[in-house]
Amino acid sequence: xxxxxxxxxxxxxxxxxxxxxxxxxxxxxxxxxxxxxxxxxxxxxxxxxxxxxxxxxxxxxxxxxxxxxxxxxxxxxxxxxxxxxxxxxxxxxxxxxxxxxxxxxxxxxxxxxxxxxxxxxxxxxxxxxxxxxxxxxxxxxxxxxxxxxxxxxxxxxxxxxxxxxxxx
Ligand SMILES: [Zn+2]
Ligand SMILES: [Zn+2]
Numbered sequence: 001x002x003x004x005x006x007x008x009x010x011x012x013x014x015x016x017x018x019x020x021x022x023x024x025x026x027x028x029x030x031x032x033x034x035x036x037x038x039x040x041x042x043x044x045x046x047x048x049x050x051x052x053x054x055x056x057x058x059x060x061x062x063x064x065x066x067x068x069x070x071x072x073x074x075x076x077x078x079x080x081x082x083x084x085x086x087x088x089x090x091x092x093x094x095x096x097x098x099x100x101x102x103x104x105x106x107x108x109x110x111x112x113x114x115x116x117x118x119x120x121x122x123x124x125x126x127x128x129x130x131x132x133x134x135x136x137x138x139x140x141x142x143x144x145x146x147x148x149x150x151x152x153x154x155x156x157x158x159x160x161x162x163x164x165x166x167x168x
Contacts, residue, residue: 016080019073023066030062071107078120082128088146089131093122096129096148136161 037054040046095101095111102123103112110117129146135153136142144165145153154162 016073016077019069019076023069023073026062026066026069030059034059079125082126086131088127088129088149089143090127090145090149093125093127094148094152096146099148099152132165134163134165136163
């Protein structure tokens, strides 16, 4: 175990590296089980049901687990990358050019207006575009938003205010 594993503590947000590590263990176990199946099935003196005790469906279950772990690691890395200082803080995605025009299916998404496509569901998770406006609600709270989310909010903010952040 690395030193920072214990410092971060268990029960907190996992890291993409932890998920990749778990995936590597699932892959290794898949290979070990396949090797064990070969050895078992080769033992002609054993009862047939014992020789076939490790069908390929066992590996397939593990292969699915490995794919899920990989997808979770990718998703977590993407969420973390979107949370840079100065990024739009909106917790859901938008087309950075057109606004609320995203369509999503099977972990892909695309803009039905301009055709831009992403190999993940952009409508889920933090926006991550560069923040250019401070949006102020009627209670005086502010959030940093990108140009597209700013446009979306300015059409809907009731008594709220949109402040452009000067370019530095
Ligand atoms: Zn678009
Ligand atoms: Zn945004």
